[in-house]
Amino acid sequence: MMFHLVLALQMGAAAVQCGTQARVAEREYVKASPASVEYYSGRKCELQVHVPKLQGDLRVDGQLDEPVWQHAAVLHGFSEYKPVDGREAEDSTQVLVWYTDNAINFGVRAFESHVGLNPRLADRDKIDAEDYIQLLLDTFHDKRRAMVFGFNPLGVQADGIRSEGGAAVSAGFGTQADLSGMDLSPDFIYQSKGRVTDFGYQVEIHIPFKTLRFQSDKVQDWGFNVIRKVQHSGHEQTWTQARQGDNSFLAQSGTLVGLTELHSGLVLDLTPVVTSKSTGTPSPTGYKYDTTLPQLGGNVRWGVTPNLAMTGTIKPDFSQVEADVAQVQSLPRVALFFPEKRPFFLEGIEQFATPLQIIYSRRIVSPVAAAKFTGKVSGTNVGFLSAVDDQAQSFAGSNPVFNLLRVRRDLGTKSWIGAVAADKEDGGLFNRVAGVDSRIVFGKLYYVQFQGTGSLTRGSGVAEKVRPLYQLIVDRTGRALGAQFGTVGIHPEFTAASGFLSRTAIFQTYGTGRYTHFGKPGALLESVSSATRIDYLWDYTNFFAGNSPDEVKYHFNLNFAFKGGWRFGPFLFAEDFYFPPSAYSNYRIEQPNGSRKDTVAFTAGNQTLRNYDVGFGLSTPHYTRWDASANVLWGSDDNFYEWSRAGIWLTTFVVSGRPTDRIRLEGRYVRQYYTRWSDGSKVGTRDIPRIKMEYQLSRPIFLRFVGQYDAAWQDTLRDDGRTNNPILILNTASGKYQRALLKKSNNFRGDVLFSYQPNPGTVFFAGYGSTLTEATAFRFRDFDRSTDGFFMKISYLFRL
Secondary structure: OHHHHHHHHHHHHHHHHHHHHHHHHHHHHHHHOOOOOOEEEOOOOOOEEEOOEOOOOOOOOOOOOOHHHHHOEEEEOOEEEEOOOOOEOOOOEEEEEEEOOOEEEEEEEEEOOOOOOOOOOOOOOOOOOOOEEEEEEEOOOOOOEEEEEEEOOOOOEEEEEEEOOOOOEEOOOOOOEEOOOEEOOOOOOOEEEEEEOOOEEEEEEEEEOOOOOOOOOOEEEEEEEEEEEEOOOOEEEEOOOOOOOOOOOHHHOEEEEEEEOOOOOOOEEEEEEEEEEEEEEEEOOEEEEEEOOOEEEEEEEEEEEOOEEEEEEEOOOOOOOOOOOOOOOOOOOOOOOOOOOOHHHHOOHHHHOOOOOOOOHHHOOOEEEEEEEEEEEOOEEEEEEEEEEOHHHOOOOOOOEEEEEEEEEEEOOOEEEEEEEEEEEEOOEEEEEEEEEEEEEEOOOEEEEEEEEEEEEEEOOEOOOOEEEEEEEEEEOOOOEEEEEEEEEEOOOOOOOOOOOOOOOEEEEEEEEEEEEEOOOOOOEEEEEEEEEEEEEEEHHHHHOOOOOOEEEEEEEEEEEEOOOOEEEEEEEEEEEEOOHHHHOOEEEEEEEOOEEEEEEOOOOOOEEEEEEEEEEEEOOOOOOEEEEEEEEEEEEEEOOOOEEEEEEEEEEEEEEOOOOOEEEEEEEEEEEEEEOOOOOEEEEEEEEEEEEEEEOOOOEEEEEEEEEEEEEEOOOEOOOOOOOEEEEEEOOOOEEEEOOOEEEEEEEEEEEEEEEEEOOEEEEEEEEEEEEOOOOOOOOOOEEEEEEEEEEEEOOEEO
């Protein structure tokens, strides 16, 4: 590691010189520009950009040689944003912009003399290891949501939505959090082409107004900003002087002023889809395939107005073309979240977001048909989704019907108030949820966020009473000093059948303090931040009964950012877990009684399990050929299998390789290892190695192989540290208690995919997937095939 840190320091010194050379190259372009060109410097706060409306031929080839580019407005004067904000950017950037009646066009000149620039062909949204540019278009100028158009030096695209007020997403065991709310799921139709030049790289972008949603006013302003990621230094740079301590990134954008007479024309997208699959499973007479007739479905999208759209689908295509990455549960009472991947549901998915996720489209498992209405009218965002699910997903022998509504109204310049309603009907059964939420921003540093929701359910053994969910967050988002306090309560009978809650029946309150120190320019240590979190969690009924917390957690994290892009984050956890009787209600102990064996209640020998864990997160820069990350946790923790103390190791290692400009490799290894504290014996393990290999033949074509092995092992359970007698668990099918004997599973899943995708909507997928099992882990012999299948998808986007 020390060698790489020294090398990074040397590279940093070279980068300063290269930055000087880049600024000289930029000045040469300025001298050669016509005198009529308007320049807008972010460093000088020239943020009101009067974009010229021009007419001229444009061929998107990355050359920027058409005469019309000579009259475009030019944005320059970038600033550093991460890891240290406010300083002048080491690398110069120019963004050219002009528009016509039906499209807006951008040209980017990224001045970069560093020798490490080596762009690659990649699949869409897979450019995070590259130098890249992001254009943020806030077309409603509401400072709350922006469409993001990203691209690497070759013009390979990565696009999505950036929203304010998104939930924090852990980047490891507390090493760093991303509060940007960035969602790369949506795919937009636009053209981009780039090339490497003698001064760095250059990209040409053409975005039709058909692709955008925007105001219906004849004259309008759009919020706008640019983010540039420079991989050799690991820095992010912005056109405006954005500050990390501000509670809104989008509110720090500039403005494209006075856009007039924008015409999207008829926005009508038709996408017929043909899917076919053949699934194989073992049968009493041998291995057989179930081959069904090809299924015809399709999607339609109609732009009712520039700011409102309706979409519909009949028998949408496969939920995904790649299996979800396997996840390991460290807490068995916390549900695992898997993202949405189906194209129909990704369109406008940001319109349905709530602080706690009341709407989760993967609850609609296999829809027969669905329709959706999304948009923004007079400062109010609206999303409505109605879907009919397949009868196989019913508890009552009918087709479940979902009706989901989300409305959010802007308040002032940064705040909002919203309402949500979700209804699932299944025969005579139903679940109805309704609530309000709000985010009130004070100045640049403070916000208060609230959500209150109630559910009414008719189901087997469920009382038809309104049950509450509520959340309150108070936050100070400072550059150096920040803090957050929050509480959430979820009634045991609150049900969100159309949403996702990782844990229910709890009352939780927490407080977090954050402090960041920034190093001097050119220093080896660019920043160091610390965070302390105190967390108290009760079973919901215990809290209102005045009992002590069921879980008490103290977490302390550090995060070091080194020059060149290295990150290191050590942490310390101290936690108390109190025995939850409801979690072990199906447990009993087998107790010898002479010649008999009695079944007695399972009781905790230790009412409190006290844990101390340490670990770290480490990530390398994105080097030309590789990058890597690791998260490691070890210490004394819970043996949830037997409610006793355990020694624990939780590790995740990821290595990505790019041996050529067309090949991408990723290796991932996840390991969970528990040993009994009483005698050191192994009680449970799980090992999940995963490898992904992709070969990019061209921008629209790639081949992919994903292989994932999942080996799980659990020892025969006993009353550890107390009687050591066997544990019995209720078999709900037979109604009898049975010994919890040793169990294991060793499954390998392999998927092969050929993908042709010239644009979002027009695709050809052909693939094969198979699941194999074996008796002994990682022997890779005597595999038994449990399932496999072939599939194909063809769709074509007709844009009228």
